[in-house]
Amino acid sequence: MAVSIKEIAKAAGVSTATVSRVINNSPKLSQKTRDKVLKIMKEMNYVPNSLARGLSNQKALNVALLINIEEPSSFHNPFFYEVMHGIETAVYKRGLSLIIASSRGEDKQEIVEWLMNEKRMQGIIIPSSLADGKLLNLLRKRKFPFVVIGKFEEGIKPVSWVDINNQQGGEQAVAHLIQNGYERIALICGGMDKVFNLDRLEGYKRALARHQMPMEPNWIVETDGSKNQAYSAMKALLQSDNCPNAVICGDNILSFGVMKAAQEMEVSIPKDLGLVSFDNYPLATLVEPSLTSIHIDVFQMGEMAANSLLALIDNPDASQQQMLISTAVEVRESSIRRT
Amino acid sequence: MAVSIKEIAKAAGVSTATVSRVINNSPKLSQKTRDKVLKIMKEMNYVPNSLARGLSNQKALNVALLINIEEPSSFHNPFFYEVMHGIETAVYKRGLSLIIASSRGEDKQEIVEWLMNEKRMQGIIIPSSLADGKLLNLLRKRKFPFVVIGKFEEGIKPVSWVDINNQQGGEQAVAHLIQNGYERIALICGGMDKVFNLDRLEGYKRALARHQMPMEPNWIVETDGSKNQAYSAMKALLQSDNCPNAVICGDNILSFGVMKAAQEMEVSIPKDLGLVSFDNYPLATLVEPSLTSIHIDVFQMGEMAANSLLALIDNPDASQQQMLISTAVEVRESSIRRT
DNA sequence: CACAATAATGTAAACGGTTGCACTAGTTTG
DNA sequence: CAAACTAGTGCAACCGTTTACATTATTGTG
Numbered sequence: 001m002a003v004s005i006k007e008i009a010k011a012a013g014v015s016t017a018t019v020s021r022v023i024n025n026s027p028k029l030s031q032k033t034r035d036k037v038l039k040i041m042k043e044m045n046y047v048p049n050s051l052a053r054g055l056s057n058q059k060a061l062n063v064a065l066l067i068n069i070e071e072p073s074s075f076h077n078p079f080f081y082e083v084m085h086g087i088e089t090a091v092y093k094r095g096l097s098l099i100i101a102s103s104r105g106e107d108k109q110e111i112v113e114w115l116m117n118e119k120r121m122q123g124i125i126i127p128s129s130l131a132d133g134k135l136l137n138l139l140r141k142r143k144f145p146f147v148v149i150g151k152f153e154e155g156i157k158p159v160s161w162v163d164i165n166n167q168q169g170g171e172q173a174v175a176h177l178i179q180n181g182y183e184r185i186a187l188i189c190g191g192m193d194k195v196f197n198l199d200r201l202e203g204y205k206r207a208l209a210r211h212q213m214p215m216e217p218n219w220i221v222e223t224d225g226s227k228n229q230a231y232s233a234m235k236a237l238l239q240s241d242n243c244p245n246a247v248i249c250g251d252n253i254l255s256f257g258v259m260k261a262a263q264e265m266e267v268s269i270p271k272d273l274g275l276v277s278f279d280n281y282p283l284a285t286l287v288e289p290s291l292t293s294i295h296i297d298v299f300q301m302g303e304m305a306a307n308s309l310l311a312l313i314d315n316p317d318a319s320q321q322q323m324l325i326s327t328a329v330e331v332r333e334s335s336i337r338r339t
Numbered sequence: 340m341a342v343s344i345k346e347i348a349k350a351a352g353v354s355t356a357t358v359s360r361v362i363n364n365s366p367k368l369s370q371k372t373r374d375k376v377l378k379i380m381k382e383m384n385y386v387p388n389s390l391a392r393g394l395s396n397q398k399a400l401n402v403a404l405l406i407n408i409e410e411p412s413s414f415h416n417p418f419f420y421e422v423m424h425g426i427e428t429a430v431y432k433r434g435l436s437l438i439i440a441s442s443r444g445e446d447k448q449e450i451v452e453w454l455m456n457e458k459r460m461q462g463i464i465i466p467s468s469l470a471d472g473k474l475l476n477l478l479r480k481r482k483f484p485f486v487v488i489g490k491f492e493e494g495i496k497p498v499s500w501v502d503i504n505n506q507q508g509g510e511q512a513v514a515h516l517i518q519n520g521y522e523r524i525a526l527i528c529g530g531m532d533k534v535f536n537l538d539r540l541e542g543y544k545r546a547l548a549r550h551q552m553p554m555e556p557n558w559i560v561e562t563d564g565s566k567n568q569a570y571s572a573m574k575a576l577l578q579s580d581n582c583p584n585a586v587i588c589g590d591n592i593l594s595f596g597v598m599k600a601a602q603e604m605e606v607s608i609p610k611d612l613g614l615v616s617f618d619n620y621p622l623a624t625l626v627e628p629s630l631t632s633i634h635i636d637v638f639q640m641g642e643m644a645a646n647s648l649l650a651l652i653d654n655p656d657a658s659q660q661q662m663l664i665s666t667a668v669e670v671r672e673s674s675i676r677r678t
Numbered sequence: 679c680a681c682a683a684t685a686a687t688g689t690a691a692a693c694g695g696t697t698g699c700a701c702t703a704g705t706t707t708g
Numbered sequence: 709c710a711a712a713c714t715a716g717t718g719c720a721a722c723c724g725t726t727t728a729c730a731t732t733a734t735t736g737t738g
Contacts, residue, residue, distance in 0.1 A: 004724055015688045020726055030686060047456035052724035055390040055693050061459065062438065069424040080420055085408040088441035097459055099401065099436045102427035117386035120400065120436055227625050256625045283622055286566050286595045343694055354718045359696055369716060391694035394723050
């Protein structure tokens with residue numbers, strides 16, 4: 001049995017209340033007793049029992065992150081790891097732990113309700129891909145703090161979210177290509193049902209406008225996100241008489257399709273075709289040529305989401321916050337013509 | 340404030356002790372009262388407070404998984420996600436939650452000690468890459484249950500671990516290639532300081548022996564795990580006069596190097612060179628040709644690790660268990676000669 | 679120097695469960 | 709039919725904190 005507050009109290013010749021005040025560094029305490037108690041605590045290597053504190057405070061000890069094994073898209077990727085680290089880093093500073101709420105298919109509610117009912121968490125972070133009205137209303141009804149990772153707009157009710165600044169990413173991709181001498185820039189992206197694709201497209205358009213470059217409608221290709229469709233799209237583009245000399249891909253998977261098409265058509269990247277890809281996965285460095293990518297600070301995304309959540313926990317009536325995280329161009333081979 | 344055991348007791352006209360017995364379905368209870376109490380619990384939608392239970396039972400509510408952001412290797416990959424799901428699935432069945440213990444660089448002890456001291460976890464799962472003597476001794480000294488993910492052998496003290504059956508994987512890779520008409524099979528793998536590489540090598544050797552095929556020492560190449568070294572190694576192999584017609588890669592990254600070499604030398608995969616890769620990452624389906632891979636059931640690995648840990652928690656004196664998970668060949672293009 | 683104001687500490691009741699022990703009522707047993 | 713069990717239930721202490729309120733010690737004021 002570990003040493004408890006009582007034993008510290010006895011050893012220090014004070015009451016447990018005083019020890020508790022030391023733990024919570026309450027201001028109304030003489031420096032003398034504080035020091036004495038602290039010394040004893042150290043000597044007996046006392047650590048307060050979190051369960052008892054939680055019970056007494058009526059506060060859960062954790063913050064949860066919802067994940068879903070049947071969601072192979074956005075989060076099912078190497079970055080996920082860093083998001084977790086970001087969240088954990090932020091909540092740890094507050095003495096909280098990160099717990100994983102692993103949902104299976106449709107059963108998101110089940111685990112979330114369990115965690116709420118059992119008082120296992122103070123708040124929850126939800127990837128936008130898993131945020132639907134049903135779940136969010138459940139949380140709202142219970143006035144339970146939550147933050148969405150990924151831009152999220154649902155009706156009129158404001159929601160706190162943190163996202164990558166995809167629009168900025170789109171602009172940077174275009175600007176980078178222009179700077180490197182490409183002036184006929186296409187965009188191949190995933191489905192426009194995803195907000196981040198819309199944002200990337202928007203950034204693309206803006207940058208073209210800003211640089212006073214014409215926008216060819218058929219240079220903007222929406223795909224289902226598969227390598228195959230990207231392949232076909234790129235092939236079609238290369239065969240058209242109005243052929244682009246650079247392309248921006250919505251993610252690394254699409255880039256694979258583009259590279260395959262280029263190879264088949266004997267179009268050299270980066271000589272004849274510049275390529276910039278979103279999603280700076282580790283594998284962007286592995287392919288030939290390595291992919292210039294729009295880098296995304298996922299760790300920071302996790303940290304900010306957590307901090308946003310903590311703010312909501314501190315003050316449930318605080319206004320919902322929306323935050324965007326800056327992107328950056330990670331320059332590699334696919335967009336630099338060898339001189 | 341949520342409904343507590345007292346209110347249930349009052350509503351049911353019994354004592355809190357009885358309600359508690361219902362919750363823990365103690366055997367000494369008449370069916371009649373049990374039903375009555377259960378009914379009331381349902382009606383008032385009562386859920387026991389986990390913190391109070393934990394405090395009373397002297398049991399933490401969680402099991403932890405240690406991760407490290409500065410560990411880009413084995414776990415920093417898409418599979419990690421599934422390991423977590425596996426662990427969570429198993430511990431959830433026991434009413435426990437999975438918490439993430441995120442360590443930064445050298446400071447593994449810090450977070451682990453914190454979680455132990457604060458009674459936040461009942462046991463911990465540690466990737467073998469993070470398991471060192473210092474950490475393990477800390478855990479052992481406190482008689483704290485832990486399980487390692489990945490084969491782990493340290494001195495004489497037995498440790499519970501769960502790993503992929505890498506040896507089997509090596510054998511399967513060879514057998515598959517032989518079956519498909521390749522008979523000059525090389526192996527390019529990562530550093531032999533990693534046990535799993537040794538195991539894969541061992542499986543390779545065994546399979547060759549079983550099929551009575553000669554083993555060429557220079558067909559076994561150890562690399563540092565980088566794409567570049569795999570590239571050079573493959574190039575050298577292809578240029579040698581004793582050139583293999585198939586190769587097994589220790590992971591997907593090495594495969595990239597191999598594919599680059601093959602392409603440069605105008606050696607066609609799978610026609611002139613069969614390729615089987617370990618690590619069935621999603622991207623194995625993306626490259627051209629798609630990679631025949633040794634598939635690994637990572638979800639199961641998580642589940643088994645968790646179950647092993649739970650067994651240790653139930654009975655700290657139980658013997659340490661070591662478990663291997665079967666691999667399987669996922670056949671794709673890179674190892675099947677088109678007829 | 680008496681008295682009020684203030685600062686420092688203690689007392690004891692929560693928080694929401696669990697459980698050893700005592701008790702009651704019904705069932706065996708000799 | 710009394711004694712000995714047994715099954716079912718309640719009482720109350722306990723798990724390790726926090727905190728409102730009461731109490732005591734210290735300081736400042738006229």
